[in-house]
Amino acid sequence: MIYVGIDAGASATKAVIVNKNDEIVSYAIVPSGINFKVSSEEALRKALQKPGLNSEDVLYTVSSGYGRALVNAKSTSSEVTCISRGVHKLFPSVRTIIDVGGQDSKAIRIDENGRVLDFVMNDKCAAGTGRFLEVMSNILGKPIEELSKLHFKSSKPIKISSTCTVFAESEVISQISQGFTIADVIAGLHEAIAERIYNMSSRIGFEKDIAYTGGVAKNQGFVDSLSKKIGLAPTLPEEPQIICAFGAALAAIKKHNESISHE
Amino acid sequence: MSSQRERSRVLQSTKKIGELILEYFSKAWDVRAQGKPLAWITVFTPVELLRALDIYPIAPEHFGAMCSARGLALDYFQEAEKAGYSQNLCSYSRCGLGYALSGMSGLMPPPDILITFRNSCDVYVKWWQSLHMHLGTPLFAGEAPYVLTFEDLDNYVLDYVVKQLEQLVKVAEEKFGLKLDKDKLAEIVKLSDKASELWLETLKLRRFKPCPLGGRDSASDIFPLVVMQGTDEAVKFYEELLGEVKEKTNKREGIIDNEKFRLLFDGIWLWYAFDLIKYFENRGAVFVYEPYSDAWAYRLDASEPLESIARKVLAMGLNVDIDLRIERFLDSIKEYQIDGAVLFSNRSCKSWSTPQLVTADILSKKFNIPYLLFEADMADPRQYAEAQIKNRIDTFLEVLGER
Numbered sequence: 001m002i003y004v005g006i007d008a009g010a011s012a013t014k015a016v017i018v019n020k021n022d023e024i025v026s027y028a029i030v031p032s033g034i035n036f037k038v039s040s041e042e043a044l045r046k047a048l049q050k051p052g053l054n055s056e057d058v059l060y061t062v063s064s065g066y067g068r069a070l071v072n073a074k075s076t077s078s079e080v081t082c083i084s085r086g087v088h089k090l091f092p093s094v095r096t097i098i099d100v101g102g103q104d105s106k107a108i109r110i111d112e113n114g115r116v117l118d119f120v121m122n123d124k125c126a127a128g129t130g131r132f133l134e135v136m137s138n139i140l141g142k143p144i145e146e147l148s149k150l151h152f153k154s155s156k157p158i159k160i161s162s163t164c165t166v167f168a169e170s171e172v173i174s175q176i177s178q179g180f181t182i183a184d185v186i187a188g189l190h191e192a193i194a195e196r197i198y199n200m201s202s203r204i205g206f207e208k209d210i211a212y213t214g215g216v217a218k219n220q221g222f223v224d225s226l227s228k229k230i231g232l233a234p235t236l237p238e239e240p241q242i243i244c245a246f247g248a249a250l251a252a253i254k255k256h257n258e259s260i261s262h263e
Numbered sequence: 264m265s266s267q268r269e270r271s272r273v274l275q276s277t278k279k280i281g282e283l284i285l286e287y288f289s290k291a292w293d294v295r296a297q298g299k300p301l302a303w304i305t306v307f308t309p310v311e312l313l314r315a316l317d318i319y320p321i322a323p324e325h326f327g328a329m330c331s332a333r334g335l336a337l338d339y340f341q342e343a344e345k346a347g348y349s350q351n352l353c354s355y356s357r358c359g360l361g362y363a364l365s366g367m368s369g370l371m372p373p374p375d376i377l378i379t380f381r382n383s384c385d386v387y388v389k390w391w392q393s394l395h396m397h398l399g400t401p402l403f404a405g406e407a408p409y410v411l412t413f414e415d416l417d418n419y420v421l422d423y424v425v426k427q428l429e430q431l432v433k434v435a436e437e438k439f440g441l442k443l444d445k446d447k448l449a450e451i452v453k454l455s456d457k458a459s460e461l462w463l464e465t466l467k468l469r470r471f472k473p474c475p476l477g478g479r480d481s482a483s484d485i486f487p488l489v490v491m492q493g494t495d496e497a498v499k500f501y502e503e504l505l506g507e508v509k510e511k512t513n514k515r516e517g518i519i520d521n522e523k524f525r526l527l528f529d530g531i532w533l534w535y536a537f538d539l540i541k542y543f544e545n546r547g548a549v550f551v552y553e554p555y556s557d558a559w560a561y562r563l564d565a566s567e568p569l570e571s572i573a574r575k576v577l578a579m580g581l582n583v584d585i586d587l588r589i590e591r592f593l594d595s596i597k598e599y600q601i602d603g604a605v606l607f608s609n610r611s612c613k614s615w616s617t618p619q620l621v622t623a624d625i626l627s628k629k630f631n632i633p634y635l636l637f638e639a640d641m642a643d644p645r646q647y648a649e650a651q652i653k654n655r656i657d658t659f660l661e662v663l664g665e666r
Contacts, residue, residue, distance in 0.1 A: 066650060066654060077661070078654065078657045078658035078661050079654075079658070080658045080661070080662070081658070081661050081662075081665075103651075104651075104654075115665055116661075116662045116665060118627060118633065118662075119658065119662065121655060121658075123608075123638045124638050124639075124646075124648055124651065203623075203624075
């Protein structure tokens with residue numbers, strides 16, 4: 001018998017399957033596209049397929065993320081709660097979480113029981129999120145996976161002064177025409193996004209240990225820039241992108257147990 | 264989201280407000296037809312004095328809020344933007360200017376005089392100058408210096424504002440042949456004071472658990488206090504309201520069922536997304552205090568009407584020092600047993616939003632009160648990201664629930 005957590009995010013939809021011992025059995029990540037119902041079904045199908053499971057084996061599903069209300073799940077939970085739960089299970093010593101996703105970035109402060117004490121999120125602007133890097137990777141013609149590698153080839157990161165994604169786009173184009181290398185531009189972009197997130201997170205402070213989650217935490221270049229600003233080495237999950245879905249799956253176990261005890 | 268039971272309600276008195284507002288505006292057209300003077304005012308202008316002079320006051324800011332709530336504001340915004348007014352300007356001003364530029368045939372009759380005081384808001388004077396430029400209507404723009412200490416309400420600053428009120432009376436005499444009747448003014452000041460007293464007493468009842476009056480009530484019921492001050496109708500409205508809220512309090516009847524969280528709201532309400540209040544209430548969160556709701560309540564003394572009106576002009580709303588404002592804000596935390604604060608950073612209103620980060624810090628660090636800060640505009644729906652804001656609200660309520 002298994003439990004499912006689905007994180008229907010702005011950019012990707014993630015499904016995580018866990019067993020009753022809180023262990024991850026399988027997971028899948030698919031692009032969200034424009035239909036969360038379709039993407040969540042696809043993610044679940046893929047996650048079930050790997051270990052050869054059926055949808056009948058699922059005891060309880062909890063959804064989270066932007067599209068959570070559109071996912072076929074028994075209940076919903078917010079990302080902040082799910083991320084905190086997921087991180088606390090994997091790394092009980094973590095007190096600060098920085099999550100950078102497709103459309104949102106958040107900093108969360110939790111206590112020794114994984115309870116959320118405080119959180120901040122980016123304002124309406126997308127400049128401190130994964131979307132910023134997606135837009136830039138398009139302009140530079142470099143796939144998002146390559147940004148990381150190129151980052152470490154830079155010797156002199158450019159300075160991006162505009163905080164607006166749209167204006168930063170033209171700034172990048174002009175910097176390249178002035179002869180800066182793509183590596184310097186990419187390192188500069190990572191600096192810019194790290195600075196924004198650092199400033200936002202400073203409002204709740206940086207108590208040790210610090211974990212990074214969300215799709216952007218897979219980008220080593222960004223991780224490097226942010227860690228240098230904070231001055232502490234981060235705790236990184238093996239797959240940072242699925243932590244919210246993992247936390248949702250843990251919530252599914254809890255919800256299921258509660259529903260049994262009420263019967 | 265699992266299906267939510269409708270828990271949100273409004274008071275019987277609040278249900279009458281819509282009609283009261285429409286009546287007030289339609290009476291303005293009657294006043295115009297009778298050839299009596301009609302003033303467009305900003306909402307911190309002394310209506311008591313105008314009423315005593317027999318000048319009928321209407322506020323384009325109300326008009327902006329109403330247009331926004333009814334989905335009519337966008338046309339006026341675009342009209343103003345076409346004329347060169349930037350989208351970064353206050354949305355009330357863009358709505359009012361857009362209306363002025365498109366013929367003024369709706370709810371609000373054209374003005375015979377434009378009256379403003381520069382208190383609370385830095386846009387007022389420029390907005391009124393622009394209206395004057397477009398319409399050619401006479402303009403009276405008073406200055407009420409920012410109140411740094413409450414001593415200013417008794418020293419030369421007070422004299423300065425009293426002199427300007429006297430000047431306003433002179434302008435009314437010269438332009439419209441009106442005379443100020445001192446007895447009438449005293450009577451109006453008495454009525455205004457009564458309405459403020461009743462409203463403040465009503466708001467105090469929100470200290471009780473469960474809270475008998477919600478955010479939709481306080482946001483709507485404020486209307487008579489802003490432009491109808493000094494009328495019997497306003498006093499009657501607040502008497503009935505207080506009666507109803509007292510009765511609910513005595514019966515320990517909350518405005519929502521199963522009150523779970525008591526919240527403070529800082530800012531102007533989002534008129535086009537007024538149902539956001541319901542969204543909170545349906546999840547067990549009730550608003551019990553808003554600085555907005557007592558911004559217009561000011562006690563007056565009929566024995567010195569002009570001085571007392573001048574103090575009100577100085578001390579209303581946002582015209583006091585930020586530290587004094589924050590102090591008042593923090594006093595409410597204990598008084599109203601507040602669990603969390605919702606701070607709306609309003610793109611239109613810098614005077615309001617400026618201290619919010621400082622306030623947020625004090626709330627969380629000194630009082631251990633969680634807060635939610637979100638960005639949008641009070642009247643312009645183009646600055647609003649519904650999914651993002653509701654996502655934050657859900658998270659905020661989950662965090663409160665875990666405490």
